[in-house]
Amino acid sequence: MVETLINAVTLGSIYLLFALGMSVAWGTIGILNFAHGSTFMISAMVAYYLVQQVSLPMPVMILIGGAVGMLVSVLTQALVFNPIQRRNPDLLKAEMQIVVGGIGVASVLLAIAQNLTKSVPFGFSASTFTIRAYWVGPVQISNVQLVILVAAAVLAGLTAWWLRSARAGLALRAIGVNPEVASLMGVDRGRMALGTMAAAGALAGIAGILLTYYLGSIAAETGDSLLISAFAAIILGGVGSVAGVVTGTMILAFAETLVVTHLSGTWANAVAFGLIFLVLLFLPRGIFGRKEVRRT
Amino acid sequence: MIWYEANLVLIEATFINFLLALSIQIPLRVGVFSFAGVGSYGIGAYAAAILTIRYDVPAFAAIGAAVVLAAVVGYLFSLVVARLSGLYLAMATVAFVLIISVLAVNGGELTGGAHGLYGALSDLTTGGVIAVCVVVAALLTLTERGPLRRRIEAVREDPELSLSMGIGVVPMRQLAFTVSGALGACAGAMNTLLRTTVSPEELNFHLIVLALTMVVIGGSRSWVGAFIGAVIFTWLPSLLSVVGEWQGVVYGVVVVLAAIFMPTGLVGAAKDLHRRIRGRNRAVPTAPDDVKEEREVFEALSDDSTEGVR
């Protein structure tokens, strides 16, 4: 029972790391990145190829994942999203084009990954890291789970603090509330956008590494299937709110775990989809959604 | 003749994809970003299979019933999501599609579960499929001329202006969802009857992506664009087989380029080029600076009632 709890929280933590960057980016610079899932996956894949050459310890793998994720997201922003926004001053049209562009990038990354891995799942067995289980009282918890829980808590906490207190964080929130006024006040939207996407990508990459360690292996398609779950969690919690994405991912993880253990695995996906539906109909702003967050 | 027979499957697929693309394009023409048409495809596919296998219903009756069912579902769905717009609405429609696929997988005997249904034999011919498409295209042409075209443009480009001129935006959107449902189901039903099988795997994100890219690349304003998109994406894989295993990459790159450079697809880009050659301009004149007055205030006030979530 407690182990189910730990598993649910761990799952939620992975979702959290993945969805955190996506939520902040969407709530501030208005970018819903459909390539986020592929970014997650490609970071793990690159780390996989590197670890096949030289046996690396987990911390290094995490760094690699973060770096690759950051790079991919920054390139996506600079080469795809930014040009789209410049060419489409109308918000509604830009949004749609950004979604399409993100889907395109995701397709490219997915195709590359499928070709290279021949659709065979890949894992980090060549890493120096070995899974160990610890006993905390009557309960078993693995070192991977500990790392995931700590990483999620620390990164979420840092993000929340940064948005609230750091100058750049406040500037980013200003963009989320009113981009025109923000740029009149001297906020460089272009640079903030790149920075935000870099951070979001890094988080996705880290999540990719950690999930691969946790599950043992992931496939080329794993990243994209996380997108819908992330979306459900984000809108449940409220776009752009860190407290929101924490709450949303945990609720989602718990709901899915319950459904899988008590019903059947095939209904697990329905949880996310059903949640999206219910939230959008009855609580569109989400639990912690604030009116000031830019809505599309 | 031999080419025709050798490529029959692809030819039929082109027309099916045409209708599928239309199911995404129709809402887009009134400014609604919706993927619900793909869900309707699933509804149509399964409805046709069930009617044909269990009740021996003839092809056109099965298709007709599927279309009516999905149209009703589409209309109800539009009522349910009435307060959403933009990306929120788009994601609700994605959720709708995936819920349909989950229902298909968990439908037990009725839907054949994870394996789907097979043995949906019928008297549907390629000619029948093409005839339906011709009729659809003809009807849609009516919406691309005259008063209806103007009203659609208004609703899409400037809903607030439309309201001020007495053009109801909400009824137009409801109609778009209904028609989108009908067309998607028509595509799904006809596909099932041609291939005699249906399975839940067909209803995945990939289908959503295919439908969207056909419209994005072909053109989002006219059925001609949807048809061009359908032709391109039905035949592209075989053309790209030259490129071999990297087709997925080429496909994705094309989509990205289209998203950046061709927001209205090939048809739109062609129209722009045509206009530019003839020296004509598209942008709307903007106000001199001293006229931008209470606009900010007014927009902030009406933000609540017209944008995003209400």
Added chain:
Amino acid sequence: MTTAQTAPPVLEAEDVAVHYGGIKAVDGFGLRLPAGKIYGILGPNGSGKSTFLAAVTRLVPLTRGRLLIDGREYHTESPTMLARKGLARTFQTVRLLPELTVLENVQLGADTNASGGRLRSWLGRDKPSEAVEEAIERTGLGDVRSAWPGELSYGMARRVEIARALAARPRLLLLDEPTAGMNHSERQEVSELMRKLRDEGLAQLIVEHDVQMMVDTCDHLVAMNSGTLVAEGSPSEVVSHPAVQEAYLGKRWRSHA
């Protein structure tokens, strides 16, 4: 009741207030506009003029007050119902549809109240109706019927919007800064057109910055500041009212009559 005014005013606003987010854009403003008259709302930037127009056309909700057309309350009706009752308006910014020609943009205005029933208006013949042709002619747009909005000067684009409103054969016309960006002769033409329409019985409400234009065109002026009524009366009365002059940054404005 003094003179024989048995018919209720075409448009009446009574103690209208529009508040949102702590801002009182309009707070206790009203007017009564009869048929065959041109009323003008005068006021500096931020006085609430456009918000008031938005409230009248039901694009924003009222916080307080009543709105009546022909003596019947309508502040719970939708903007589309208003249009079908014969209300037409232009906006502060140019809102022409870029994919439609000038003619088609004007036709859009007529589509609302097309004769012969709504169904026919949706699928029917596309020959420009009499109302459309008249609107185009009266605004002097005959030469640019087939042009696209992008090819027009700002002043011409604004005239297309006026034509579009006229094509609906409205009973009540609201104009939000219709002559902004126009040159002097264009302004005079608009003023002349408005006066002709008034003589034909059309009730018009105009919001403008150009004081001279208002004085020349309007029968009655209402001055607004900070969301409330400051002065009301004939143009010369209002313009020489001390509060009005003060509101325009203390400039002493003299009639050029």
